[in-house]
Amino acid sequence: MKILAVTFALLAVVAVSAVLYLKYRLENTPDNKDLEAAIDSEVKKFTNGDLAYGSVIGVYKDGKSLIKGYGTVSKGSTTVPGASTVFQIASVSKLFTASLLQILCDEGALKIDATLGELIGGSIPLSPAAQRVTLKQLVTHTSGFSSVPKPLELSATKLAGKENLMQNPYSHLGPQYVFDYLETTEDKREPGRFEYSNFGMGLLGHVLEIVTRRNFESLVFEKLLVPLDMRDTAITLTPEMKAHLAQGYSGDGEPSTLWTFHALAGAGAFNSNADDMMRFVRANIEDGSLMSQTFKKMHEPKFGGDTGIGWMQPAFLDRFFGNQAVIWHNGMVGGYASYVSIDTKAKTGIVILSNKAVDVTMLGMMLTRQARTQSWSSQHAF
Numbered sequence: 001m002k003i004l005a006v007t008f009a010l011l012a013v014v015a016v017s018a019v020l021y022l023k024y025r026l027e028n029t030p031d032n033k034d035l036e037a038a039i040d041s042e043v044k045k046f047t048n049g050d051l052a053y054g055s056v057i058g059v060y061k062d063g064k065s066l067i068k069g070y071g072t073v074s075k076g077s078t079t080v081p082g083a084s085t086v087f088q089i090a091s092v093s094k095l096f097t098a099s100l101l102q103i104l105c106d107e108g109a110l111k112i113d114a115t116l117g118e119l120i121g122g123s124i125p126l127s128p129a130a131q132r133v134t135l136k137q138l139v140t141h142t143s144g145f146s147s148v149p150k151p152l153e154l155s156a157t158k159l160a161g162k163e164n165l166m167q168n169p170y171s172h173l174g175p176q177y178v179f180d181y182l183e184t185t186e187d188k189r190e191p192g193r194f195e196y197s198n199f200g201m202g203l204l205g206h207v208l209e210i211v212t213r214r215n216f217e218s219l220v221f222e223k224l225l226v227p228l229d230m231r232d233t234a235i236t237l238t239p240e241m242k243a244h245l246a247q248g249y250s251g252d253g254e255p256s257t258l259w260t261f262h263a264l265a266g267a268g269a270f271n272s273n274a275d276d277m278m279r280f281v282r283a284n285i286e287d288g289s290l291m292s293q294t295f296k297k298m299h300e301p302k303f304g305g306d307t308g309i310g311w312m313q314p315a316f317l318d319r320f321f322g323n324q325a326v327i328w329h330n331g332m333v334g335g336y337a338s339y340v341s342i343d344t345k346a347k348t349g350i351v352i353l354s355n356k357a358v359d360v361t362m363l364g365m366m367l368t369r370q371a372r373t374q375s376w377s378s379q380h381a382f
């Protein structure tokens with residue numbers, strides 16, 4: 001027993017030493033002065049060299065941007081995706097919903113602490129718990145709403161069938177299902193604790209529609225996308241966007257269609273390309289950019305520090321890899337995955353758009369680290 005205890009103690013010392021050494025190396029990474037090569041290396045490791053699917057990476061550092069494609073836009077194709085290739089960006093759409101809220105608050109049209117009772121209680125029956133929910137709670141995932149309330153999930157499953165539900169889950173329920181649930185909110189928890197909620201952010205989009213008496217997509221277009229010249233970002237694809245749409249694939253490699261959102265569009269309905277997403281990143285970083293003051297308000301941690309306004313704050317792994325000042329968001333739907341990050345201290349930004357439904361968050365962390373620690377090659381032409 002004594003030998004066994006000593007063995008376990010030695011193994012524990014070795015494990016702790018290895019972790020501390022790795023953390024030291026991560027925090028003291030030498031600059032090899034070739035950021036593009038570092039990005040290439042991380043993508044190759046993540047994909048294991050599989051080029052059957054496509055991704056586009058955007059990197060912003062020192063006022064310069066790189067957009068680079070890997071793989072192909074569809075199986076069997078030889079076309080490499082690029083800056084204009086369109087992907088569904090899934091939950092990264094939540095950053096647009098949150099930005100719209102902040103813009104409307106800055107314009108004086110709304111107050112972020114306003115309650116649902118004050119804003120929509122006169123036209124929609126609300127439970128006492130729903131009446132007390134604030135816009136700030138919705139946008140910071142602290143409202144007490146689950147990701148998707150059980151009654152809505154059961155209704156969608158009944159309409160679609162259990163086997164077919166995840167092929168296009170948000171296409172089965174219209175806004176009335178959302179509003180009907182607000183009358184009971186039977187499985188809602190107490191507010192104040194972080195719990196990621198697709199329902200909450202989607203509901204926020206509906207509330208903004210009701211208050212402004214405007215269509216959600218047109219609001220985002222007017223208030224955010226047009227000012228930033230993001231002309232290839234939309235829920236409803238233009239003919240040009242359709243022509244540049246990458247074929248989506250499930251995690252198993254099966255072809256997948258775009259998800260359609262008949263309700264809760266604010267949670268994940270937008271499509272975009274790397275060119276537009278880099279415009280969004282730059283506007284969040286550059287001090288003199290249009291809306292820079294609005295965006296900077298959104299970066300600050302709220303409540304317990306899990307989120308800003310829409311943005312996720314550094315998680316344990318972010319901090320472990322040295323990304324102490326990162327704000328980020330990821331997304332995934334049936335055939336696409338996405339990630340956006342900004343290092344608010346280093347003033348770097350990362351965009352990942354993929355046409356395969358495999359979580360790219362770890363790749364995003366690695367690219368964020370590389371953007372922070374590596375410099376551009378003197379040979380790189382911008």
